Amino acid sequence: MDKPKSIGIDFGGTSIKFGVVQGRAIIATGERIDPKDYPKPDQLISAIAGRVKKFKEDHPEIVAVGVGVPGFVDFPTGTIHNLTNVVGWRNIALKKELEALTDLPTAIENDANAMAIAEWQLGAAKGCDHAICLTLGTGVGGGIISNGAMVRGAQFAAGELGQTSIDYNGRKGNYKNPGALEAYLGNNEFAADTLKDYREAGIEKDITDCSPQHIAQAAENGCNIALKAWDGFAEKLAASLATTCWLLNPEIIVIGGGVAQAGNLLFKPLIKHLHGQLGEPFKNHLRVLPADFKNDAGILGTAALAIVEYHAE
Amino acid sequence: MDKPKSIGIDFGGTSIKFGVVQGRAIIATGERIDPKDYPKPDQLISAIAGRVKKFKEDHPEIVAVGVGVPGFVDFPTGTIHNLTNVVGWRNIALKKELEALTDLPTAIENDANAMAIAEWQLGAAKGCDHAICLTLGTGVGGGIISNGAMVRGAQFAAGELGQTSIDYNGRKGNYKNPGALEAYLGNNEFAADTLKDYREAGIEKDITDCSPQHIAQAAENGCNIALKAWDGFAEKLAASLATTCWLLNPEIIVIGGGVAQAGNLLFKPLIKHLHGQLGEPFKNHLRVLPADFKNDAGILGTAALAIVEYHAE
Numbered sequence: 100m101d102k103p104k105s106i107g108i109d110f111g112g113t114s115i116k117f118g119v120v121q122g123r124a125i126i127a128t129g130e131r132i133d134p135k136d137y138p139k140p141d142q143l144i145s146a147i148a149g150r151v152k153k154f155k156e157d158h159p160e161i162v163a164v165g166v167g168v169p170g171f172v173d174f175p176t177g178t179i180h181n182l183t184n185v186v187g188w189r190n191i192a193l194k195k196e197l198e199a200l201t202d203l204p205t206a207i208e209n210d211a212n213a214m215a216i217a218e219w220q221l222g223a224a225k226g227c228d229h230a231i232c233l234t235l236g237t238g239v240g241g242g243i244i245s246n247g248a249m250v251r252g253a254q255f256a257a258g259e260l261g262q263t264s265i266d267y268n269g270r271k272g273n274y275k276n277p278g279a280l281e282a283y284l285g286n287n288e289f290a291a292d293t294l295k296d297y298r299e300a301g302i303e304k305d306i307t308d309c310s311p312q313h314i315a316q317a318a319e320n321g322c323n324i325a326l327k328a329w330d331g332f333a334e335k336l337a338a339s340l341a342t343t344c345w346l347l348n349p350e351i352i353v354i355g356g357g358v359a360q361a362g363n364l365l366f367k368p369l370i371k372h373l374h375g376q377l378g379e380p381f382k383n384h385l386r387v388l389p390a391d392f393k394n395d396a397g398i399l400g401t402a403a404l405a406i407v408e409y410h411a412e
Numbered sequence: 413m414d415k416p417k418s419i420g421i422d423f424g425g426t427s428i429k430f431g432v433v434q435g436r437a438i439i440a441t442g443e444r445i446d447p448k449d450y451p452k453p454d455q456l457i458s459a460i461a462g463r464v465k466k467f468k469e470d471h472p473e474i475v476a477v478g479v480g481v482p483g484f485v486d487f488p489t490g491t492i493h494n495l496t497n498v499v500g501w502r503n504i505a506l507k508k509e510l511e512a513l514t515d516l517p518t519a520i521e522n523d524a525n526a527m528a529i530a531e532w533q534l535g536a537a538k539g540c541d542h543a544i545c546l547t548l549g550t551g552v553g554g555g556i557i558s559n560g561a562m563v564r565g566a567q568f569a570a571g572e573l574g575q576t577s578i579d580y581n582g583r584k585g586n587y588k589n590p591g592a593l594e595a596y597l598g599n600n601e602f603a604a605d606t607l608k609d610y611r612e613a614g615i616e617k618d619i620t621d622c623s624p625q626h627i628a629q630a631a632e633n634g635c636n637i638a639l640k641a642w643d644g645f646a647e648k649l650a651a652s653l654a655t656t657c658w659l660l661n662p663e664i665i666v667i668g669g670g671v672a673q674a675g676n677l678l679f680k681p682l683i684k685h686l687h688g689q690l691g692e693p694f695k696n697h698l699r700v701l702p703a704d705f706k707n708d709a710g711i712l713g714t715a716a717l718a719i720v721e722y723h724a725e
Contacts, residue, residue: 252661
């Protein structure tokens with residue numbers, strides 16, 4: 100039997116992307132929507148529903164829809180509490196409204212969880228019952244799979260790896276939480292710290308020379324400051340991941356986002372630091388891998404979520 | 413219908429305790445066994461099986477057996493990898509051997525997980541699908557419930573709250589893991605740190621004056637050093653628990669072990685520190701409570717595990 104088709108919607112602050120997905124393949128896309136063109140939530144919801152209905156006309160066998168949003172969602176009801184960077188989206192019953200307009204079952208999920216679902220259902224963590232997925236970018240997000248299911252927690256707020264503490268006396272994160280991983284490893288913070296290292300060594304650089312891509316390039320050219328920056332990045336990430344391993348004993352850690360493209364510059368010291376603080380029973384079994392998906396992770400993950408939720412095998 | 417009966421066995425390094433359990437009630441106990449009286453594992457297993465068979469004669473309606481051990485267990489096969497403080501117990505197929513001798517289905521579990529099961533099935537976390545249970549004693553152990561199931565992980569090594577890091581540059585734990593919570597909050601470490609605080613303040617004390625009980629008593633008498641010691645204890649514990657909350661978004665945290673008996677000296681500053689580093693969505697829903705069970709947690713938890721595993725509702 101053919102694999103079922105579903106629609107994945109990656110709802111970002113500056114662009115909403117659509118895809119009709121079958122297995123790992125995006126078989127149709129539509130024009131993106133810019134949320135700023137629809138200042139009222141109702142207008143934007145109508146525009147999204149219009150796209151969904153068009154897809155359904157072209158592919159009547161579509162079984163369900165998934166939407167990944169940058170914010171905090173009540174998963175069972177599909178109500179959005181609030182969105183980062185999208186004005187006016189507070190307490191919006193997105194699932195209910197979309198279902199009424201499209202007549203397709205619709206699941207709403209946090210975007211970091213959606214990326215984790217992409218890797219778990221279709222990507223690097225496929226077939227794993229215990230997995231940690233994280234995304235390293237401007238922010239640090241994550242999603243957790245345990246006992247073969249997404250860990251959403253009591254208020255559907257679980258999986259926030261960026262908020263885990265690596266230093267109880269450390270830098271404050273977005274919630275005044277000391278030592279928040281994101282306060283060290285977000286792209287801007289990593290750039291600022293590396294710039295400081297350069298300047299302390301008497302090397303004049305600009306902050307724009309300190310993107311992860313620039314630091315990776317410099318490290319590949321043998322620059323010691325850049326190499327040390329990656330080792331420091333890996334050391335801090337390892338502290339948070341080791342804690343996560345002690346709590347959850349995953350079989351795999353999948354790392355995505357722009358920083359993961361540094362490849363061995365990140366993964367080699369990360370695995371070294373991680374192995375240095377885990378127990379024998381499980382450290383040798385643990386796999387640490389880059390994510391399979393990049394820009395398509397949001398579409399693929401939400402489409403896969405729609406299948407998990409609404410398509411009985 | 414009467415609640416089912418099961419046997420709980422709390423296998424400690426210096427004493428093995430037995431109980432026939434029905435619901436929350438221990439309806440029969442037997443004489444304890446000292447593991448040192450049976451230097452070979454086979455002898456000790458025979459002695460344990462003898463007790464089980466005697467209980468079964470007296471209570472033929474017993475449905476299953478649970479055993480909690482101080483060590484690392486392969487849960488599905490019930491094979492013990494190794495035990496802390498019990499010589500010669502390496503790679504012992506305890507489940508298989510006990511089942512052959514007693515003809516009762518038997519589950520083997522790590523002792524910290526067994527305590528978590530007691531609180532989850534019968535105690536403070538009863539009815540909760542997302543719970544964190546930890547025990548503060550010589551060591552710091554824990555157990556995690558997520559999505560209504562125990563989180564054991566890929567090699568059944570999950571739930572090790574004592575090994576979570578609160579400082580990536582901090583004190584080393586048992587696995588050379590920097591900032592291990594246990595390296596600060598274990599009874600001996602807490603005593604040594606408080607003794608140091610006393611001496612720095614010019615107050616002569618002995619390490620034996622710095623047990624959790626002594627520090628609690630001093631704090632109740634208004635001693636500022638003791639009050640500060642509890643605040644520091646709570647601050648460090650909060651860092652680890654906040655991380656755990658960001659990852660798992662539990663509805664409840666249950667704290668047991670001797671230190672939990674400090675009551676408000678611990679819980680008040682703990683909740684203050686914890687609230688200071690969690691997000692709005694869930695911090696107001698989070699409950700932090702002392703454990704219901706003390707010395708009986710091991711027997712009750714393993715007996716409850718036996719019911720969970722082998723008694724279909």
